[in-house]
Amino acid sequence: MAGDGLVGIVLVSHSAQVAASVAELARGLAGGGGAAVPVAPAGGTEAGELGTSAELIAAAAASVDRGAGVAVLTDLGSAVLTVKALLAEGGELPEGTRLVDAPFVEGAVAAVVTASAGADLDAVEAAAGEAYTYRKV
Amino acid sequence: MLDADFFRRWMTATAASVDREAERLTALDSPIGDADHGSNLQRGFTAVAAALEKEPPTTPGAVLVLAGRRLISTVGGASGPLYGTLLRGTGKALGDAAEVSEEEFAQAFRAGVDGVMRLGGAAPGDKTMIDALVPAVDALGDGFGAARAAAEQGALATTPLQARKGRASYLGERSIGHQDPGATSAALLVAGLAEANGE
Numbered sequence: 001m002a003g004d005g006l007v008g009i010v011l012v013s014h015s016a017q018v019a020a021s022v023a024e025l026a027r028g029l030a031g032g033g034g035a036a037v038p039v040a041p042a043g044g045t046e047a048g049e050l051g052t053s054a055e056l057i058a059a060a061a062a063s064v065d066r067g068a069g070v071a072v073l074t075d076l077g078s079a080v081l082t083v084k085a086l087l088a089e090g091g092e093l094p095e096g097t098r099l100v101d102a103p104f105v106e107g108a109v110a111a112v113v114t115a116s117a118g119a120d121l122d123a124v125e126a127a128a129g130e131a132y133t134y135r136k137v
Numbered sequence: 138m139l140d141a142d143f144f145r146r147w148m149t150a151t152a153a154s155v156d157r158e159a160e161r162l163t164a165l166d167s168p169i170g171d172a173d174h175g176s177n178l179q180r181g182f183t184a185v186a187a188a189l190e191k192e193p194p195t196t197p198g199a200v201l202v203l204a205g206r207r208l209i210s211t212v213g214g215a216s217g218p219l220y221g222t223l224l225r226g227t228g229k230a231l232g233d234a235a236e237v238s239e240e241e242f243a244q245a246f247r248a249g250v251d252g253v254m255r256l257g258g259a260a261p262g263d264k265t266m267i268d269a270l271v272p273a274v275d276a277l278g279d280g281f282g283a284a285r286a287a288a289e290q291g292a293l294a295t296t297p298l299q300a301r302k303g304r305a306s307y308l309g310e311r312s313i314g315h316q317d318p319g320a321t322s323a324a325l326l327v328a329g330l331a332e333a334n335g336e
Contacts, residue, residue: 047213049213050171051213052213053213054210055210077215077303077304078215078216078217081256081257082218084218084256085218085221085222085256088256089206089209089225
C-alpha cells in the first residue's frame with residue numbers, strides 16, 4: 001500500500017451514538033497513540049434515525065483516508081450490505097478501502113491499537129478479525 | 138423492443154405502487170422486522186423517480202444503474218443495497234444498448250437477481266425477496282404478466298416459511314405465519330414491469 005500515513009478506521013453502526021461512542025472507546029483504550037489514528041464514525045441515517053447511510057459512510061471513509069487504506073467495521077444487516085454494495089460499485093469509497101470481518105466493539109479496539117502502531121491494512125484487518133477468538137468464559 | 142422510456146415507466150410505476158402500499162409493507166414488517174420497510178422503500182423510490190425526471194438517462198441500462206445507485210444512497214435499510222444491487226446489476230448487464238429485447242432483459246434480470254443472492258447470501262426458501270424474484274425470473278419467458286403472477290405467488294408462499302436471513306431470522310419459529318415484507322415489495326417491483334408494458 002502506497003503512502004506513509006496510518007490506516008484509517010470507519011465504524012458503521014445503525015446508531016449514531018453507538019458508532020461515535022465506540023470510536024471514542026477505541027481511541028481511549030489505544031492510549032497515547034490512539035489520538036493519531038484517523039477514526040470516523042458513520043452511524044444512523046442522515047435524518048438522525050436508526051439505519052445506514054451510504055453518504056455518511058462514503059464521507060467518513062474519505063475523511064480518514066491517508067493513503068494507507070481504510071478498514072471499515074460494521075455492526076449488522078444493512079450496515080454490512082451497504083458497505084458491500086458501495087465496494088462493488090467502485091469509485092464510491094477511497095482506493096484501498098476494505099470491509100473487515102470483526103466483532104464491532106472488540107474489533108474496533110484491536111483495529112485502532114494496531115493502526116496506532118503504524119501497521120498496514122492487512123495487519124489491522126487480521127487484528128480486528130482475531131478479536132472473534134477472544135472468548136469471555 | 139424495450140427502450141429507456143419503458144424502464145423509466147417501470148420505475149415510476151413501482152414508485153407509485155410502493156407509495157400506495159407503504160403502510161401495508163410496514164405493517165408486514167412490524168411483527169417480524171423493525172417496521173420500516175414501507176417508509177424506507179417509499180423514500181428510496183421517490184428519490185429514484187425524482188432523479189429520473191431531473192436527468193432522464195437515454196438507455197435502458199443507464200436508467201437502471203441510476204435507479205440502483207439512488208436506492209443504495211437513500212433507503213437506509215437492508216432493502217436499499219439489495220434492491221440497488223438488483224437494479225444496478227440488471228442495468229450493467231444490459232450494457233449501453235438503446236433498446237433491448239424481452240429476452241435480453243430476462244437474462245439481465247437473472248444476472249441482477251444472482252447479484253442479490255451473492256450480496257445477501259439468501260437462497261430460495263429463506264423467506265426473503267428472493268422467494269418472489271426467482272419465480273418471476275423463471276416465468277419471464279412467458280411474459281411480464283406471467284412474471285407478475287409468479288412473484289405474487291412466491292410472496293404469498295413465504296407465509297409458512299421460517300426466516301433464515303435478515304432480522305426476521307432472529308425470531309426463529311416465530312417468523313412462521315407472516316408474509317415476508319421483502320418478498321411482498323419484490324412482487325410490487327415485478328408488477329411494475331407488466332404495468333409499464335400496459336398489461
